[in-house]
Amino acid sequence: MKKIIALILSLFLLMTFVYATSTAYAPNTLLYHADGSTKQVDPQFLDEHLQNGWYLYPVVTIYAVGDVTSVVYTADVHEHLQNGWFLDPVTEIYAPGGRKSVVYTQDVETHLANGWYLSTKDFPKKEKAVALTYDDGPSKFTNRILDCLERYGAKATFFVVGNSVYAYPDALLRAHTLGMEIGNHTMTHPRLTSVSSSEVLSQINKNANVVEKVTGTRPTLVRPPYGSYTQGVINTAGMPFILWSIDTLDWKTRNAQKTVDAVLSKVKDGDIILMHDLYLPTAEATEIIVPRLIDMGFDLVSVSELAERKGITLETKAYSKIK
Numbered sequence: 001m002k003k004i005i006a007l008i009l010s011l012f013l014l015m016t017f018v019y020a021t022s023t024a025y026a027p028n029t030l031l032y033h034a035d036g037s038t039k040q041v042d043p044q045f046l047d048e049h050l051q052n053g054w055y056l057y058p059v060v061t062i063y064a065v066g067d068v069t070s071v072v073y074t075a076d077v078h079e080h081l082q083n084g085w086f087l088d089p090v091t092e093i094y095a096p097g098g099r100k101s102v103v104y105t106q107d108v109e110t111h112l113a114n115g116w117y118l119s120t121k122d123f124p125k126k127e128k129a130v131a132l133t134y135d136d137g138p139s140k141f142t143n144r145i146l147d148c149l150e151r152y153g154a155k156a157t158f159f160v161v162g163n164s165v166y167a168y169p170d171a172l173l174r175a176h177t178l179g180m181e182i183g184n185h186t187m188t189h190p191r192l193t194s195v196s197s198s199e200v201l202s203q204i205n206k207n208a209n210v211v212e213k214v215t216g217t218r219p220t221l222v223r224p225p226y227g228s229y230t231q232g233v234i235n236t237a238g239m240p241f242i243l244w245s246i247d248t249l250d251w252k253t254r255n256a257q258k259t260v261d262a263v264l265s266k267v268k269d270g271d272i273i274l275m276h277d278l279y280l281p282t283a284e285a286t287e288i289i290v291p292r293l294i295d296m297g298f299d300l301v302s303v304s305e306l307a308e309r310k311g312i313t314l315e316t317k318a319y320s321k322i323k
């Protein structure tokens, strides 16, 4: 028994010795912090340091729009700077022509003094305005159109089909978040003059429910599929019906240049322009139309804002233009 106790005791002493020498002679590790400081750390405290803002290699704090910061390895900074990150805090701001830009936060005041804007709401209102409208989406091309509208601080109205919202809820939410108006283009796109009035009501309500589920807001405007309506249908729906004054026929030509020409050849103040966010050529046309219309002195606004600007309260009837 004594032997066993002696053995256990000596084993214990040996382990203590091994542990003591291993910790005593292990070299400290050099760690880096994003604030530029460095620190030698005993390896036994390494993990807790790595979990609390210390790194094994030099790091830098970098910035993106919207008070977003990140800490990256210094070796990776260059790659991040090429992908929308900055070494100093930045702010989104709009150039005098309306184009969205990113500038260093410290330079914002200087830009504002030189005619830049912090928000599209601050833009001086132009005398002329038109409403771009996109039907039948959302689709895989909606985001490309939104990219363009966002870049120029432009607004448009998307008359969405309820069933398509199920397929592309993210695109709808982004449109709403960017301040686009979301209109009602029914649940399954029937010709409203060919269905019962209870079906009209159901088509409108189902669409509104789906849109509300994604955006939190119910549409207040209807675009009837195929432009088919009667005053009876409008009364059943109980909302203004928004037609158009410029039909680009983008669905038929599937040609960006023809869509551009259809708009630019006849656009006037108060026009409502019909397109469909279902086709790549329509997205390409949008990228030409938006900056051109801005250059031509038009504000690009939602249908509701167009009405507001013209001092018109939209009623339960059909509108093909608003002036």
Ligand code: ZN
Residues within 6 Å of the ligand: 135, 136, 185, 189, 225, 226
């Ligand atoms: Zn349609």
